[in-house]
Amino acid sequence: MTAQTKTDHPESGGIVVRAIPFSFDEDINPVWHPLRPEWSHMANGASLTMPYLEPFLIKTVREALKNASNQQLKEDVHGFMAQEGNHFQNHRRYNEILKRHYPDLSDVEEEMAEDYRKFQKKSLRWRLAYSAGFETMTMGMTEWLIEERRDLFGKADPSVSSLILWHMVEETEHKNVAYDLYEDLYGSYWPRSWGLIRGSFHVAWSSRKGYIRMLKRDGLWNKLGSRLKVWQMVMRFLIKASPAMFRSLVPGYHPSKVQDPIWVSRWTTAYADLPENMIPLLNTTDPDIPAQFVQ
Known part of the structure; x- marks a missing residue:
């Protein structure tokens, strides 16, 4: 599949x-994912949050950038903003298709928009702690999605699967930025810890509102078997993501101390070798879903 453009260069600080x-x-x-409708809609619910969450993160770090003292950190922040901007634009494109099937998702979007309008009025320290906290949680999510990619994305639509995993690769690349920016400006332990809890819970709750609407429209939400599959998936996520969240609460923690999944580096290497004007679609029919692209 062809793309309109392909940009493969460090915007700054090595962030591509x-x-x-x-x-x-x-x-x-x-x-x-035809074999996993509940998981499909849980991921759809997360996608629905991106065009509201990520502009909020961008606005927050852009404002904080004015007070940053480290030149390398400033360059990294620019890379962070560029990557996050590309993320939410792609998710928004997919979400518009979702809303044609589920028009009442617009109500969920308006609730999220209102939440972030309220958050925007809070102090910069609060907003940056929320941002750093959420970005910390995504590290656990990335580990889970990549390690269990065979089960979560095997035989699924390659465009959605590739979008999600690309997003996770870039979350890994800029995992230090919001944390470092918060530490540079404030460095206070308890607000950052609260930001982790608040940011993670808020995004998860917003995602839940979206996937419940979709499951109800599909007639699945009130079926016991379907509800159990949702809770099973929630528990799988918590079991995998919670260690990442707890280790971030240990004094002396820094995201750079966490080893990235090997698959991430394989993805970035494969992307660097991808021909011009090609969208990096993964082969989801391969049982391993290797970090190489269908051309």
Whole structure:
């Protein structure tokens, strides 16, 4: 599949900004993993939050950037903002297709927009702690999604699967930035710890509102078997993500101390070798879902 542009260069500080316009079939099935409808909609709910969460993160770090003291950190912040901007634009493109199937998702979006309007009025320290906290939680999410990619994305739609895993690769690349910016400006332990809890819970709750709407529309939410699968997936996530969250609460913690999944480096290497104008679609029919792209 071809892309309009392919940008493969460090925006700053070694953070690579990839302007990838993922393409989604207008007739794509929102249950993009046919064997896992509940998981499909849980991921769809997370996607729904991105065009509200990530602009909030960008605005917050842009404001904090004015007071940053470290030149390298300033450059990294620019890379962070560029990557996050590309993320939410791709998710928004996919979300517009979702809303054609589930029009009442617009109500959930308005609730999220209102939440972030309120958050924007809070202090910069609060907003930056929320941002650093959420970015810390994504490290656990990345580990889970990549380590269990065979089960979570095997035989699923390659465009949605590739979007999610690309997003996780870049979350790994800029994992230090929001944390370092908070430490540079404030460095206070308890607000950052509260930000981790508040940011993680808020995004998870917002995602839940979205996937419940979709599961209800599909007639699944009131079925015991379907509800159990949702809770099973929640527990799988908590079991995998909680260690990442708890270790971030240990004094002396820093995201750079956490080893990145090997698959991430393999993805970045494969992308660097990708021909011009190609969207990095993964082969989800391969049982291992290797970090190489279908051309």
